[in-house]
Amino acid sequence: MFPFVHLPQYGLIVCSECQHAVLPSHVDTHLGDKKRHDMPKESRDGIIQEIQGIPGLRTERDELNRLVFPAPTDPPIQVLRPPRTDGMKCQERDSQGAQCQYIACQVQNIQKHYRIEHTWVNEAKQGRPRKSNVIPVPWRSGVHCQHFFVRGPGAQYFEVAPQAGSQPIPPGDSGFAAAKQALAAALEKAEEEERRQIKEPEEAREPNPWLRRVGWASHLAGLDRQEMRKLVDNIGADEPDLEVLCTGFDWMIQDAQFNAVKEVVGLHALFEANKKEVDKKPSMPFESWMDITTVKKYTKVWKALLCYVFRAENRPPENRPAYRLTDAQHTALENLR
Ligand SMILES: [Zn+2]
Numbered sequence: 001m002f003p004f005v006h007l008p009q010y011g012l013i014v015c016s017e018c019q020h021a022v023l024p025s026h027v028d029t030h031l032g033d034k035k036r037h038d039m040p041k042e043s044r045d046g047i048i049q050e051i052q053g054i055p056g057l058r059t060e061r062d063e064l065n066r067l068v069f070p071a072p073t074d075p076p077i078q079v080l081r082p083p084r085t086d087g088m089k090c091q092e093r094d095s096q097g098a099q100c101q102y103i104a105c106q107v108q109n110i111q112k113h114y115r116i117e118h119t120w121v122n123e124a125k126q127g128r129p130r131k132s133n134v135i136p137v138p139w140r141s142g143v144h145c146q147h148f149f150v151r152g153p154g155a156q157y158f159e160v161a162p163q164a165g166s167q168p169i170p171p172g173d174s175g176f177a178a179a180k181q182a183l184a185a186a187l188e189k190a191e192e193e194e195r196r197q198i199k200e201p202e203e204a205r206e207p208n209p210w211l212r213r214v215g216w217a218s219h220l221a222g223l224d225r226q227e228m229r230k231l232v233d234n235i236g237a238d239e240p241d242l243e244v245l246c247t248g249f250d251w252m253i254q255d256a257q258f259n260a261v262k263e264v265v266g267l268h269a270l271f272e273a274n275k276k277e278v279d280k281k282p283s284m285p286f287e288s289w290m291d292i293t294t295v296k297k298y299t300k301v302w303k304a305l306l307c308y309v310f311r312a313e314n315r316p317p318e319n320r321p322a323y324r325l326t327d328a329q330h331t332a333l334e335n336l337r
């Protein structure tokens with residue numbers, strides 16, 4: 001069954017060469033992948049047959065949402081990639097009072113988790129004066145963690161016990177150990193580069209059909225993920241132009257809401273505006289009023305788009321995402337500056 005290894009207690013098979021779990025239904029594609037194993041059909045079929053004979057394997061994607069994870073005190077699973085040591089683990093409890101198991105390896109992700117799951121407010125962004133520069137965070141850092149799958153369901157990190165060998169090598173150790181560490185660091189760096197660049201082939205594996213349809217991966221191909229994220233960041237104190245632009249946008253929306261009422265455009269127009277199909281009269285007229293949180297939520301998306309184009313225009317043309325402005329949009333943007 002090589003390169004696969006069966007982990008009976010989790011109902012999974014792991015590719016020992018790629019060091020991650022693979023769903024039985026994906027084994028054929030995985031082994032046939034030119035960039036990975038490039039295995040001929042006959043050899044693949046033998047392995048697939050062996051795997052089909054294993055009882056108790058999880059075969060469906062949604063079964064991965066009910067995966068059982070090892071206890072945090074268990075040693076790492078050898079056949080998976082060596083644990084990351086930079087995990088940040090949530091310290092809150094879930095609605096049933098159990099310890100939340102969420103782990104992220106990126107600050108943005110753990111912040112988002114706290115915000116959404118535990119209604120947390122990031123004090124670092126509130127501009128409150130602090131006695132020291134150290135901002136306390138609610139999560140536990142330096143958590144050793146692994147995951148079974150690379151993406152999608154089953155890709156969440158789980159905590160494992162730190163291993164003696166995974167401690168940083170003290171300086172002045174043998175030349176061999178130092179060289180090994182340097183090599184590991186270089187590899188890590190190369191992988192980080194790999195992760196940061198947005199790649200087009202990712203699109204085919206995108207599980208969300210909507211994301212596939214909007215085509216962000218080809219739109220952003222070759223650009224740096226972190227740099228791109230900055231284009232939609234909150235507006236900084238050094239960006240007064242953008243602040244004015246977004247405030248103007250809010251006013252425009254407010255104006256539109258004031259005008260899309262019976263007293264201004266008449267009831268007919270509102271019925272017309274609410275039509276979803278040309279030949280079907282809607283049962284209700286268009287209603288422009290909505291609660292302020294909804295307005296904020298909707299306009300936030302548009303404002304992010306404005307920030308995105310406005311900031312991207314400051315970059316050299318070869319470093320801009322592949323959007324194109326119409327002449328009128330271009331002139332309008334020029335006039336703003
Ligand atoms: Zn593999």
Ligand SMILES: [Zn+2]
Nearest residue numbers: 090092100102
């Ligand atoms: Zn949590």
